[in-house]
Amino acid sequence: MKFINEYNDPKLINKFYTLIDKIMNEIGRPVKLMEVCGTHTMNIGKAGIRSRIPKKLILLSGPGCPVCVTPSEYVSYAIELAKKENTIITTFGDMVKVPNSKEEALKIFPKNKVRIVYTPLDTLTIAKDNPDKEVIFLGVGFETTIPVIGQVLLMAYEKKLKNFSMLTSLKTVPEPLKILSQNENNKIDGFILPGHVSIIIGLKAYEPLGIRGVVTGFEPLDILMGIYKLLQQVKNNEVQIENQYPRAVTYEGNIIMQNIMKEVFQVADTRWRGLSTLPKSGLIIKKKYEKYDTMKRFNIKEMEEGEPKGCQCGNVLIGVINPRECPLFGKACTPDNPIGPCMVSSEGACSAYYKYEQ
Amino acid sequence: MCLAVPIKIIEVNDIKAIGEIEGVKREVNVSLIPEVKIGEYVLLHAGFAIQIIDEEAAKEILSIWKDLLKKL
Numbered sequence: 156m157k158f159i160n161e162y163n164d165p166k167l168i169n170k171f172y173t174l175i176d177k178i179m180n181e182i183g184r185p186v187k188l189m190e191v192c193g194t195h196t197m198n199i200g201k202a203g204i205r206s207r208i209p210k211k212l213i214l215l216s217g218p219g220c221p222v223c224v225t226p227s228e229y230v231s232y233a234i235e236l237a238k239k240e241n242t243i244i245t246t247f248g249d250m251v252k253v254p255n256s257k258e259e260a261l262k263i264f265p266k267n268k269v270r271i272v273y274t275p276l277d278t279l280t281i282a283k284d285n286p287d288k289e290v291i292f293l294g295v296g297f298e299t300t301i302p303v304i305g306q307v308l309l310m311a312y313e314k315k316l317k318n319f320s321m322l323t324s325l326k327t328v329p330e331p332l333k334i335l336s337q338n339e340n341n342k343i344d345g346f347i348l349p350g351h352v353s354i355i356i357g358l359k360a361y362e363p364l365g366i367r368g369v370v371t372g373f374e375p376l377d378i379l380m381g382i383y384k385l386l387q388q389v390k391n392n393e394v395q396i397e398n399q400y401p402r403a404v405t406y407e408g409n410i411i412m413q414n415i416m417k418e419v420f421q422v423a424d425t426r427w428r429g430l431s432t433l434p435k436s437g438l439i440i441k442k443k444y445e446k447y448d449t450m451k452r453f454n455i456k457e458m459e460e461g462e463p464k465g466c467q468c469g470n471v472l473i474g475v476i477n478p479r480e481c482p483l484f485g486k487a488c489t490p491d492n493p494i495g496p497c498m499v500s501s502e503g504a505c506s507a508y509y510k511y512e513q
Numbered sequence: 514m515c516l517a518v519p520i521k522i523i524e525v526n527d528i529k530a531i532g533e534i535e536g537v538k539r540e541v542n543v544s545l546i547p548e549v550k551i552g553e554y555v556l557l558h559a560g561f562a563i564q565i566i567d568e569e570a571a572k573e574i575l576s577i578w579k580d581l582l583k584k585l
């Protein structure tokens with residue numbers, strides 16, 4: 156497939172491993188890099204990259220799996236809404252398996268009650284076809300998905316849909332990066348930055364953070380190029396943001412999508428699983444559109460819930476432990492019977508380790 | 514969840530386009546990148562095209578790396 160096969164050439168891939176070995180020898184000390192995005196975590200696992208790089212080069216998985224960082228109470232709100240008689244919940248697939256702190260999940264509901272959609276556009280059709288039901292879309296995501304969710308909300312607004320709303324948990328990437336980069340107990344030498352988030356926010360969004368980072372794509376060669384570029388910066392003592400994904404990412408990002416985000420949402424402090432409440436780290440629906448905000452429409456009182464008992468997802472998400480170091484990993488907690496969200500999503504670090512790195 | 518796949522645009526009708534990936538046709542909403550043209554590849558995410566893939570940039574970066582790796 157075009158734009159995929161070229162980045163999977165085994166000969167080139169092998170050469171990159173040689174380059175990485177060489178530069179790690181030159182650096183001569185352990186290096187910790189963090190892949191921020193869950194899709195990177197999954198593809199690093201799939202390509203077996205961790206097992207082929209030197210031991211001294213540690214790749215930590217970061218907080219970039221939207222399902223994983225969605226707080227436990229969000230799942231509880233969704234479950235309560237699903238229990239109401241006149242509701243239909245629509246959601247991306249991964250969310251239905253995510254447990255709250257009581258280990259309940261949306262998957263207990265019948266398929267016509269909690270409907271998995273591939274695009275939030277389908278939600279609008281479901282709302283139109285079911286005028287006597289309240290249709291609630293679970294809008295979870297980072298900057299890649301937020302403009303899509305915003306666009307669908309605007310479409311509902313224009314069509315004056317009366318039975319549609321969104322329960323959102325929307326997070327933005329730059330803020331937690333700043334916090335992670337300042338953690339003295341877990342010094343991270345550089346970040347493999349999320350390619351698809353960066354399409355929207357552009358390279359410019361990372362500049363004020365003062366971090367070492369390379370934006371890259373998701374095929375094995377993309378990831379290896381990104382790692383190598385970061386190692387070059389480490390070796391030369393440079394701190395800058397570089398772009399290894401110019402086929403998709405620009406400096407300014409996508410202005411149309413940035414404008415949709417600004418029109419529909421406003422910046423807010425939000426709760427991240429494992430990272431608690433981070434200032435200005437997410438988006439909520441603006442007052443102008445509040446009739447489409449499920450929290451307002453159903454008058455839901457905000458609460459805070461802890462993690463499922465024994466789950467170390469929080470520490471996994473900030474790279475303090477690796478999934479194998481969680482005592483429940485692979486024993487009580489498996490993809491078929493997940494205890495924490497990091498084992499649920501295919502992009503969660505625990506699930507990626509279970510599948511590819513046992 | 515930020516997964517996006519390359520897909521070739523074969524038909525555009527205002528904001529609704531048709532894309533083709535390995536012989537399979539799919540509906541693509543192009544309202545977020547209205548400048549898209551037939552024949553271009555886009556990245557498809559949750560039903561929406563979120564970017565036109567820049568073929569020149571793709572070629573250029575690969576050739577830079579290939580040159581460098583040749584010297585190994």
Ligand code: SF4
Pocket residue numbers: 465466467468469471478481482483484485488489493494495496497498499505
């Ligand atoms: S293995 Fe399971 S219980 Fe342990 S941190 Fe991961 S998701 Fe939580």
